[in-house]
Amino acid sequence: MSNAVLDTAGGEVGGAARWRSELDAYLAAAESRPVVIGRSQRLTPSWLVRREAKARGAGLVVAANSASFAFGGAQRRVLVRNALHFLYPDEQHLLRGLPRSFKAQIPVIRGLLSRADLIVAPTSAMADRVRHHVPAARGRIAVRAHPASPSGPSVTADRPFVLVPIVPASYKDLGPQLSALLEAIARTGRDLRVAVTAMPGQLPRAIAAHPSVDALGMVPTSSAGLLWRSAAAGFFPLTVEAFGYPLAEARIHGVPVLSPDTGQAREVAGPALVPFQRGDGDSLAAALERCAEPVAPEPDAFDPRDYFRWLLETRDPAEGGER
DSSP, X not given: OTTEEEEOOSOOSXXXXXHHHHHHHHHHHOSSOOEEEXXXXXOOHHHHHHHHHHTTTOSEEEETTXXXXXXXXXXXXXXXXXXXXXXXXXXGGGGTTSOHHHHHHHHHHHHHGGGOSEEEESSHHHHHHHXXXXXXXXXXXXXXXXXXOOOSSOOOOSSOEEXXXXXXXXXXXXXXXXXXXHHHHHHHTXXXXXEESSOGGGSOHHHHTOTXXXXXXOOOHHHHHHHXXXXXXXXXXXXXXXXXXXXXXXXXXXXXXXXXXXXXXXXXXXXXXXXEOTTOHHHHHHHXXXXXXXXXXXTXXXXXXXXXXXXXXXXXXXXXXXX
């Protein structure tokens, strides 16, 4: 691993920050470490050029930001971690409102996959997206869930709450989903607060002012574990995600998580999933009632040590074919 270079540029919040927290914890105890580059760097064209020089002569190069190295490294691996780079035709409307710079990344990200020896997708659904847009990559894709470790044992909150751990963005349509959740809580009569990782100004005015809503603002990764350990349930209504860390957090902490009934949610959340049909108030209310049932935590479901040893240790790239 000492002859390895790992690029972590881009993505300072959400799942990218969560992944980096696991990386840092792993490296703190590792006997051999890759050279980590790109911290605090944005994923820009100039960075993609500059990093190639930093990877010159490396035996293994890993891009943790969807953009494969083009020339550096004897072996090149890349994590594809943003579903917005691989939207299906009926999802293209989700790009509205996103910066032009992000849209410009899409052909670059897809094109650079031709240079990768191993393409790591965190879920089967994300692998399907890559195959749809880059058919030639089919034989070089491996599905490997992101790493996640629990922060400690469960704690009891003074008042039960549903955790909505979503960084607001235009494509996530969070307002209507929160309205549906609040309506479902009212219908069940349960005394539940709703804790959202957003600033009040990022939410529709009526939701931010709702007496049961706590707008927590941006919650550091180091503090998010306590929220999961004390939550009565999680709420993750999104369907266009590469992985969905909240689904994994719910599983490792033993917290029921309300999420649309998709193959990806079942794959990541496992027995913690309490599925509902998005847009169906009756389905959501019924699912909320089922959240009272206990869920056994699976702290080792996404073992970081196993993941990073697999990702960062040199081996024959042919071992990383589709699985």
